[in-house]
Amino acid sequence: MKKIIYYIMILMLAITVNSCTEEVRDVLDTTGDVDIHSFKINGVEGVIDTTNATISVVLPAGSSLKNLAPEITLGAGATVSPNNGDFVDFVDNGGNLLSVVYTVANKNLYQNYTVSVDVARAKITSFKIGSVEGDIDDTNKKIVIYLPVGTDVTSLIPVVEYTDGAEISPNAGSVVDFSNPVNYVLTYLGSTFTYEVTVNLGEKPLPVLVIYNGETISPTWASIASTIVNGAVNPKTDGINTTSNCISITRRKEATDDGGRAWSGGALWNTYKVNIDPAIYNKFTLMVLKNVAGDVQLEVQSDGEQNKDWLKAAYSADALGQWQELTFEIPASRTAVINNILVAPHVVDTQNDANFTTHTMYWDQLKAYPKQ
Numbered sequence: 001m002k003k004i005i006y007y008i009m010i011l012m013l014a015i016t017v018n019s020c021t022e023e024v025r026d027v028l029d030t031t032g033d034v035d036i037h038s039f040k041i042n043g044v045e046g047v048i049d050t051t052n053a054t055i056s057v058v059l060p061a062g063s064s065l066k067n068l069a070p071e072i073t074l075g076a077g078a079t080v081s082p083n084n085g086d087f088v089d090f091v092d093n094g095g096n097l098l099s100v101v102y103t104v105a106n107k108n109l110y111q112n113y114t115v116s117v118d119v120a121r122a123k124i125t126s127f128k129i130g131s132v133e134g135d136i137d138d139t140n141k142k143i144v145i146y147l148p149v150g151t152d153v154t155s156l157i158p159v160v161e162y163t164d165g166a167e168i169s170p171n172a173g174s175v176v177d178f179s180n181p182v183n184y185v186l187t188y189l190g191s192t193f194t195y196e197v198t199v200n201l202g203e204k205p206l207p208v209l210v211i212y213n214g215e216t217i218s219p220t221w222a223s224i225a226s227t228i229v230n231g232a233v234n235p236k237t238d239g240i241n242t243t244s245n246c247i248s249i250t251r252r253k254e255a256t257d258d259g260g261r262a263w264s265g266g267a268l269w270n271t272y273k274v275n276i277d278p279a280i281y282n283k284f285t286l287m288v289l290k291n292v293a294g295d296v297q298l299e300v301q302s303d304g305e306q307n308k309d310w311l312k313a314a315y316s317a318d319a320l321g322q323w324q325e326l327t328f329e330i331p332a333s334r335t336a337v338i339n340n341i342l343v344a345p346h347v348v349d350t351q352n353d354a355n356f357t358t359h360t361m362y363w364d365q366l367k368a369y370p371k372q
Contacts, residue, residue: 032106033075061191065091122188214245221266246364293317307336
């Protein structure tokens, strides 16, 4: 481990003194111990890599990574910054891990250590029965797999892949009865992670179709009698919609192109048109946030603005200023494919509404759901 001599001014002084006198003498004391001998957080011992001057600590799953006070053991006469016992954050407000540099000084030496702290994380990365791959929901720790009708589910041998170093139960290669959901438990670094595995017989249903989520799927909405902002910042990430980006529109009382008309909003069409068959999908959901109650409208069309239907759902007065997930039913009588989707977040003509004040509305997370 590289130890660094400091007090450069002293070194320069030493050189000056030596150049003016016949006696050469050492003025720097490099005998100081600048090693970190132990580093604990909540009783968990960190792993110290003396070669690379790094320390890593893995806390039990679910532990907070904010306001942690490490206990540090140093050599005689050494000091450390941040101080022993100081509260330190190892994650930012966005949940991103932070590395913290600890500096040990002793006599005329110092040493930097880069400290990283995380929680134990283990997961099932693959779950197969025969050639069929299961769908893994890591957020809710659920696995669902669909097998052909007639399969004997009472004696199946899954092939499971999971985090290196973890232990799993039921054990790999075990014969398992999946007549009911089975819990697979991973044990890793003193923490447990439980996945509920369900085997269904029959064809796998179609997935929910994500049309817009502001993050990984973010087609551009065109302005309709309005000025909208694509990629607006989500103003409330601590509710049911935690993603960073969404769509916004500012509505005004006046009937202007920046949001006064009843149909003011945005559209997915032309380059960003969709292809949704109402024989397969029968409803949409959309997240909406605004400060006034009232109907939100989705207008669905075929290409060329043909075959229009107007779907409405109410934004409740019980949760103003909160994200609400609204459901829009596609008429059972509709047969025409949906290519264009227009959203009007407040389908009211505001120019004659004395109680309406200018404000900004938001929408996000547009999804289509298959028939059950």
